[in-house]
Amino acid sequence: MNKCEEIEKIEIELLLEAVYRQYGYDFRNYAYSSLKRRIHYYTQRLNIENISELQGKILYDPKLMEGLSNVLSITVTEMFRDxxxxxxxxxxxxxxxxxxxxxxxxxxxxxxxxxxxxxxxxxxxxxxxxxxxxxxxxxxxxxxxxxxxxxxxxxxxxxxxxxxxxxxxxxxxxxxxxxxxxxxxxxxxxxxxxxxxxxxxxxxxxxxxxxxxxxxxxxxxxxxxxxxxxxxxxxxxxxxxxxxxxxxxxxxxxxxxxxxxxxxxxxxxxxxxxx
Ligand SMILES: C[S@@+](CC[C@H](N)C(=O)[O-])C[C@H]1O[C@@H](n2cnc3c(N)ncnc32)[C@H](O)[C@@H]1O
Known part of the structure; x- marks a missing residue:
């Protein structure tokens, strides 16, 4: 892991901790690589610079939390799948x-x-x-x-x-x-x-x-x-x-x-x- 990736990991862990403590949603033990991908997608969609900024905003805005929770729970399904x-x-x-x-x-x-x-x-x-x-x-x-x-x-x-x-x-x-x-x-x-x-x-x-x-x-x-x-x-x-x-x-x-x-x-x- 290079320096940037290490910082990003810290940011993601802090975001998930903040989400858990403020809203009770526990995504802390979701698989890291897919979490990272989904969080990046969400910051880009919101035009937010980095994950720390997202954390600051989400703490005060339940609507942003709802959006994140929807992005993190992948709901693709079908009838008689497999x-x-x-x-x-x-x-x-x-x-x-x-x-x-x-x-x-x-x-x-x-x-x-x-x-x-x-x-x-x-x-x-x-x-x-x-x-x-x-x-x-x-x-x-x-x-x-x-x-x-x-x-x-x-x-x-x-x-x-x-x-x-x-x-x-x-x-x-x-x-x-x-x-x-x-x-x-x-x-x-x-x-x-x-x-x-x-x-x-x-x-x-x-x-x-x-x-x-x-x-x-x-x-x-x-x-x-x-x-x-x-x-x-x-x-x-x-x-x-x-x-x-x-x-x-x-x-x-x-x-x-x-x-x-x-x-x-x-x-x-x-x-x-x-x-
Ligand atoms: C990809 S869908 C699977 C749907 C269906 N079981 C299927 O195989 O087609 C995954 C579902 O798991 C739900 N999910 C994710 N984390 C969960 C959790 N901690 N507890 C309960 N459901 C969860 C998501 O909200 C999503 O609706």
């Missing part, structure tokens, strides 16, 4: 859920809800939605409001239909939403058993015991220490024999939980608590 994950879920996890009385599922880092509605569709098709409750949480309040609406740009539905079919879906996908000129809105029967709520994986605790936890493309933005916290949280929140679903580039390898939550389908990132 279709083979949902395919593996259909074949490996659905049989396990058939024997569960009341199914509890947690989607941590649900973003605008596409992944959650995909799960609702999948459970509905397996005849399990009625006896399921899905908790869908995120750190970002604005994105949660969008998720509750379940309203997605119509132009995206073509790709989502392809994903659905590639995941093993066999129904007419369009029967799950209604359309106007620009948007597709998920039918309300698929929203009935979903509870959207704020939850911060960096600071909040377990709030129930789940048969399934899905947390995809979230911990990739965390450093080792924060990942470890999250794995502990998941371990404590999973029922014995329960499943954890991660994103395609995520794993428990190198964590002290890798012998407690075991990979059952390494390609599709499906793991299981216990043996």
């Amino acid at each position: 279709p083979s994950f949902f395919g593996a879920f259909r074949s490996s996890v659905i049989p396990y859920l058939k024997d569960v009385g009341h199914i509890r599922i947690w989607h941590a880092g649900c973003a605008s809800g596409e992944e959650v509605y995909s799960m609702a569709i999948l459970l509905h098709e397996a005849g399990l939605y009625e006896k399921s409750i899905i908790y869908a949480t995120d750190i970002n309040e604005q994105i949660l409001e969008k998720a509750k609406e379940g309203k997605f740009p119509l132009k995206k539905m073509q790709q989502y239909t392809k994903n659905y079919l590639a995941s093993g879906g066999t129904k007419e996908f369009s029967k799950y939403y209604s359309c106007d000129e620009k948007f597709a809105t998920i039918h309300s029967f698929l929203k009935e058993n979903i509870v959207f709520a704020h939850h911060n994986l960096a600071t909040d605790h377990s709030f129930n015991e789940f048969h399934i936890i899905i947390c995809r493309n979230v911990i990739i933005y965390f450093n080792k220490q924060l990942k470890e916290r999250v794995f502990q949280l998941f371990y404590e929140s999973l029922t014995e024999g329960g499943y954890l679903g991660l994103g395609s580039k995520e794993s428990l390898i190198g964590s002290s939980y890798s012998d407690k939550i075991l990979e059952v389908d390494a390609n599709n990132k499906l793991l299981k608590k216990g043996h």
Whole structure:
């Protein structure tokens, strides 16, 4: 690290400390390289000279904080993202859920809800939605409001239909939403058993015991220490024999939980608590 990079690291750490102490948002253990990239993007967008200046401004301006929080939480998502994950879920996890009385599922880092509605569709098709409750949480309040609406740009539905079919879906996908000129809105029967709520994986605790936890493309933005916290949280929140679903580039390898939550389908990132 050269002198400039060292100073920049100090500036970023001080900014994150200031944000935490003033607003309670804890980004201190997010992966450094992506944090750096996003903070630079934000200072450039605001035409701010350097990170120290941003820190000074943000302390007095909650609106700037809101902007930073939106920039730091990357909310890209899609329905039936990585279709083979949902395919593996259909074949490996659905049989396990058939024997569960009341199914509890947690989607941590649900973003605008596409992944959650995909799960609702999948459970509905397996005849399990009625006896399921899905908790869908995120750190970002604005994105949660969008998720509750379940309203997605119509132009995206073509790709989502392809994903659905590639995941093993066999129904007419369009029967799950209604359309106007620009948007597709998920039918309300698929929203009935979903509870959207704020939850911060960096600071909040377990709030129930789940048969399934899905947390995809979230911990990739965390450093080792924060990942470890999250794995502990998941371990404590999973029922014995329960499943954890991660994103395609995520794993428990190198964590002290890798012998407690075991990979059952390494390609599709499906793991299981216990043996
Ligand atoms: C890239 S999206 C992933 C969405 C979905 N799971 C998927 O794979 O398509 C990451 C989400 O994680 C959320 N997130 C980031 N940090 C978080 C934290 N500490 N606690 C809860 N959610 C967080 C972001 O707000 C964002 O909505």
